[in-house]
């Protein structure tokens with residue numbers, strides 16, 4: 001298995017300021033600490049070449065899991081091996097084998113042209129110049145971003161930036177790609193283009209992908225297998241068709257996946 005998680009737990013300490021008009025002053029001397037359990041013993045396996053959907057309501061623990069798997073966060077307990085290594089213990093080696101796209105954050109430098117960010121990534125990942133040239137040409141052509149290379153990132157539209165984020169995440173030919181809400185805020189055309197790209201990258205290059213999204217059309221278009229997480233626990237791991245059978249209305253021409261997922265969250269008391 002490329003990705004293996006067992007009983008991963010992660011809690012965060014949250015500091016609360018005392019309420020009332022003196023709260024700010026009192027808060028300087030004393031703060032109430034509470035613990036939020038983001039992951040309560042998550043476990044799953046993902047094999048090479050799989051494209052798995054990872055869904056759940058807001059605050060379910062999806063991003064926290066992705067951060068653990070990408071080595072950004074160390075869990076409180078449990079086991080996690082990615083390509084046989086522990087992400088937070090072998091960080092340098094780990095990041096050279098994975099790619100991460102956070103839809104709500106950028107890994108590109110805001111004020112410099114896109115091409116300059118790619119050049120920096122080439123040095124960070126120590127990509128040989130010949131390979132870099134080929135891979136950059138291949139990715140920029142497929143994602144249609146050649147004309148954007150000299151433009152500073154802050155001047156790009158969301159859809160343009162997202163395509164550049166994908167180039168950045170795939171330049172070093174990672175074996176695994178974690179995608180945390182990559183289609184958030186994109187229009188229908190950009191979503192379709194991005195889905196097609198991900199499907200092809202998975203099929204042709206064999207890149208293993210874990211896709212976190214609230215857009216059930218993403219899941220339907222890309223993932224045969226889906227994992228549902230709620231309150232930090234894995235609630236379902238299986239075929240999308242299995243979820244549809246259980247939660248979709250009996251006779252429909254096209255399954256309304258958003259309604260289906262809303263019914264499931266209600267049923268599992270996740271809302």
Ligand SMILES: Nc1ncnc2c1ncn2[C@@H]1O[C@H](COP(=O)(O)OP(=O)(O)OP(=O)(O)O)[C@@H](O)[C@H]1O
Nearest residue numbers: 012013014036038057058059060061062063064065
């Ligand atoms: N750095 C942090 N400090 C405190 N609490 C945190 C932190 N990161 C996450 N949490 C909490 O952990 C829980 C899980 O958050 P997480 O971001 O993993 O959820 P999510 O499933 O990705 O949600 P969304 O769909 O809204 O992005 C939430 O209750 C959140 O408030």
